[in-house]
Amino acid sequence: MTELPDPHAIAAVRALAIPLREDDPHDALLDLVGDAELVLLGEASHGTHEFYRERARITQRLLAEKQFQAVAIEGDWPDAYRVNRYVRGVGSDNSAAQALEGFKRFPTWMWRNTEVVAFVEWQRARNAGLPPPARTGFYGLDLYSMHSSMAAVLAHLEAADPEAARQVRERYGCFDRFGEDSQVYGLMTGLRGADSCEQAVRATLADLRHRAAAAQPDIADTEAAFDAAQNALLVKNAEAYYRSMYLSDVSSWNLRDLHMAETLGQLQAHLQRQSGHGQTRPKIVVWAHNSHLGDARATEMGQRRGEMNLGQLVRERHGARALLVGFSTYTGSVAAASDWGAAAQRMQVVPARPDSHEGVMHASGVARFLLPLRGARPLVFSKPRLERAIGVIYRPETERMSHYFHAELGAQFDALIHLDTTRALEPLERGTGWRDAEAPATYPAGV
Known part of the structure; x- marks a missing residue:
């Protein structure tokens, strides 16, 4: 029997939630960033339009206002480095869509989508007005x-x-x-x-x-x-x-x-050498799935299965100089495949379980909000609760087994952005397999 949402957790969310407008500039999150040198921006799926859009908006401000020097993504180094050359104004590609053609491996929609194209074009346009040493980069960690x-x-x-x-x-x-x-x-x-x-x-x-x-x-x-x-x-x-x-x-x-983590460290050291700023540590934004960026020690993947992740390693090495930001949603649609290598579909996302973190967020009645979690926080956020993760594969018919795990939200992230209803992102190539699928892990995990 599924439990009902915890009323104490609902009350805590209502007390701490900072509502976000549809076009919110994310001032509250930038205040949380402070002097952090690494900001890790997650996603609860690899196919949600709003996750990509809000990450891009936040990153634009970090690059333009907080002197961040690079974006590092959950993508392969050579494919992302081709994009890096494009945003820096070198190379032979004539558009962001062309520069992203290196991402040919399944799932192509993860980086070849309209939101990434828009961000890459913005980054190139901004770099064009800067001297080469000051231009920001785009790199891959996978x-x-x-x-x-x-x-x-x-x-x-x-x-x-x-x-x-x-x-x-x-x-x-x-x-x-x-x-x-x-x-x-x-x-x-x-x-x-x-x-x-x-x-x-x-x-x-x-x-x-x-x-x-x-x-x-x-x-x-x-x-x-x-x-x-x-x-x-x-x-x-x-x-x-x-x-x-x-x-x-x-x-x-x-x-x-x-x-x-090693690639991120090498990149930070390289950018420091290139900048010539001595002991000043370069600032980098990271885009990857929540399962990579939330501290694994606060989840059953770390506590029961002995898995570590990038968020844990970054926290161990950088402490408060890193900010871990998760994203969540309650329902809507998502771009995903039913199996590894299968065609992408626009799938309906089953409303989250009432006894999950997402269920608690939904029950708060606030549709879009930032939840600060760093520092003093209600003990209710230290309680293990189910959390949903959708990778490039979504199997709603076995959702509890395939997509939920237990996590202590307050220790997993420094902040959470909840967007109650979201929609599938738009791949650059839908192909003949793109279709809607009604609802009833990168290989091999899908995230």
Whole structure:
């Protein structure tokens, strides 16, 4: 039997909620940001229009008013770096939609959608009025692009040092016997005991990092060397990720979020070197799913399954200099697939369970609001309660099992933005499979 919403939690939400207008400038959230150097902006699904729109609005203000220098997304490094070149006014792409064409892997709508296009065009237009060192960037934190990152490393070395390229091609040739499917590599090396390519990718990363450290101080040279080194890091970490994927869900999840945290740290160090501001730490906005950005220690994924995530790692390393912001919704529609690799659909989102955090937010009667959670807060937000997570896959028929987990909201986030009714975002390519689906986890998790 489903429990009713907790009246004490409802009262606490009503007391603390800061109502938001439809076109709210998010002044209250910017006050919470203060001097933070990392602001992590989440989402409760990978396919909700309002989550992307509000993140973009907040990020625009952080870049323009709070001296934030970059956006880092839950996307692969080489695909996002192509967008980075576009927003910085270099490269050959003529539009944001063209610059986003690198995001070809399922789910394409996660970054190839109208809200991301609008933000990328805004960032490029703003950068055009700034000198190159002051222009803001767009980067990726994820690790699924093992083969395209190998190709990027080789392309860089072919131009910079053909002999080094020959050596790295021999090392990366270790992967040839497994074909182009990274999961085949994981299956053969993880479960079946085939010799791995671990030593080859570690040696290549060491070489590329040495080259990056020795790069000339010219911005173009250091950027190119840094890009190549980050691709080599991705290959090294992706090799370990795929090798562990068939052995332990916990291990592969942890490796993925450790990679995100390491990439974020490398990016912050690179931007600090580029700025020449000495001890001043660069400021970065992160866009990713709530499950990556909310502190895992406050959820059953950390408490029962031993999983860590980016939000936890950032808090451990940066403390109060990081602000973790979650997003939630009660009902509406979402762009998602019914299975991995399936066509995107506009799905109806089942109204949230009354005994969930989302149910409590809805019962407050406030349709759109910011809920500050940092510092002194009612003990009711320390109580574990169900929370919903929709990734690129949505299965409403098994929603309780597929999409809910327990979380202590007050320890998970520093603030929550609740938008009671939301709608599906608009993919750039709907395709013949785009359709509405009435209601009754990135691979393998869907988030």
